[in-house]
C-alpha cells in the first residue's frame with residue numbers, strides 16, 4: 380500500500396458516530412491519516428440496518444466504491460463495520476459486495492488485530508461475535524472527536540427492549556451498562572480538554588442501571604462535574620422516563636431538550652409494538668416536561684404503516700401529535716426487518732395508504748412546528764457556535780439548549796463560543812437572531 384490514508388462514511392445513529400470516532404482514533408494512533416474518500420487507501424462504511432432503505436443505500440455505496448475502482452491501479456481496501464456488518468457477516472465479503480473485511484458490533488474491540496492482519500495481506504476477514512456483545516470500554520485518549528466542543532459518551536450498549544419492529548437488539552445485543560465511575564472519568568477528562576458539551580448515549584439511555592445507580596443518579600453525578608456547561612442524553616424511552624430525570628432537566632448543565640420517541644398514538648399499536656407504555660402515559664410525561672422544564676423542546680420519532688394500523692389508529696397518532704405539540708418529528712414508514720417479530724405480522728398496509736398517512740402527518744406537523752418555533756421569537760437563548768453557513772460565510776450557526784439550529788450574523792463569534800442570542804426570526808426548522816453577549 381502506497382500511503383496509509385483512510386476515510387469513514389458514517390450512517391445511522393449517534394452510537395455509530397461515536398464508534399466511527401473510536402475507529403478513526405485507533406487508525407490515527409497507528410499512523411494513518413484522514414483523506415478524501417476518493418483518494419483514501421482504506422475506506423470504511425460505518426453502517427445502519429434499522430430500515431431497509433438505510434441498508435440498501437449502504438450496499439449500493441459499497442458496490443459503487445468497488446465499481447469505481449475497476450481498472451484503477453493500487454486497489455483500495457474497503458471494509459464494513461456497524462449494524463449491517465453484524466447482520467450480514469460473511470455475505471459482505473462475498474460477491475457482489477466483495478468487502479475486504481466486515482467487523483460487526485461484536486468485533487469492534489478487535490479492530491487493531493483486523494488492521495494488522497489486513498496489512499499482512501489477509502482479505503475477506505469477518506469478525507462479528509455471536510450476539511453483538513463487546514467490551515464497553517474504549518481507549519479514551521485515542522477517540523478522534525469530530526467536534527472540539529461537544530462529545531458523545533456511551534453509558535450503555537445494546538438494547539433488551541425488543542420492540543417488535545426493531546432490529547437493534549439483534550445486531551447490538553442485550554443492554555450492558557457501563558460502570559458510573561468510568562463514565563464520570565471520561566466526562567472529567569473531556570472537560571479538562573476544553574469540551575463544553577457532553578451527550579450521554581444509549582439506545583435506551585434512561586434504562587441505565589448499574590447496581591443501585593439509576594439513570595437520574597448518574598445524571599446528577601455527571602451534572603456536578605466542575606466546568607461542564609451542557610449535558611444532554613439520547614435516546615429516552617417514555618416507559619423509563621422518571622420525574623427525577625425531568626426535574627434535573629430544568630437546571631443547567633442539563634439542557635431543555637429531550638428525544639422521546641412516541642412511535643404511535645394508538646394503544647393497540649403501541650401494544651403490538653411492545654413499547655411498554657400507553658398513549659396516556661406518554662402524554663402525561665410530555666406534560667411533566669412542559670410544566671417542569673422552561674421552554675423545553677421535545678423531539679419524537681413516529682412510525683407510519685405498522686402492520687394492522689387502521690384509520691382509527693392513525694387518527695389517534697394525529698391526535699397525540701396535536702396534544703404533544705412537538706418541536707420536531709422524525710417520521711418513518713414502517714419497514715419489515717430480519718429477525719423481528721413484526722416481520723411475520725399479517726395485514727401489511729398498502730404503500731399508497733402509507734404514503735398518504737405520512738404526508739398527512741408531515742402537513743400537520745408543519746403547522747405545529749412553525750407555531751412552536753414562533754414562540755421563541757423575542758426570547759434570549761444560549762447558543763453554542765458550531766459552524767459557518769455554507770451559503771454565506773458571514774453567517775455562523777450554532778445550537779440552542781433546545782437543540783434547535785440558530786443562525787447569526789456576527790463576525791466576532793468563533794467556533795466553540797457560548798453566546799446569548801436574542802431570537803428575531805423563526806423559520807420552520809431553525810431560528811435566527813443577534814448576539815447580545817457572552818453566556819458565561
Ligand code: SAH
Nearest residue numbers: 544545582614640680682711712713714716
Ligand atoms: N432506541 C430508539 C430508537 C432507535 S431506531 C427508541 O427506542 O425509540 C430510530 C427510529 O427508527 C425509531 O424510533 C423508529 O421510529 C424507527 N424505526 C426503527 N425500526 C423501524 C422499522 N422497522 N421501520 C421503520 N422505522 C423504524
Ligand code: SF4
Nearest residue numbers: 538540541542545547
Ligand atoms: Fe429498538 Fe425499541 Fe430498543 Fe429503541 S428501545 S433500540 S426501538 S428495541
Ligand code: F3S
Nearest residue numbers: 391392427428429462
Ligand atoms: Fe442504525 Fe444500528 Fe444505530 S441499526 S440506528 S446504526 S443501532
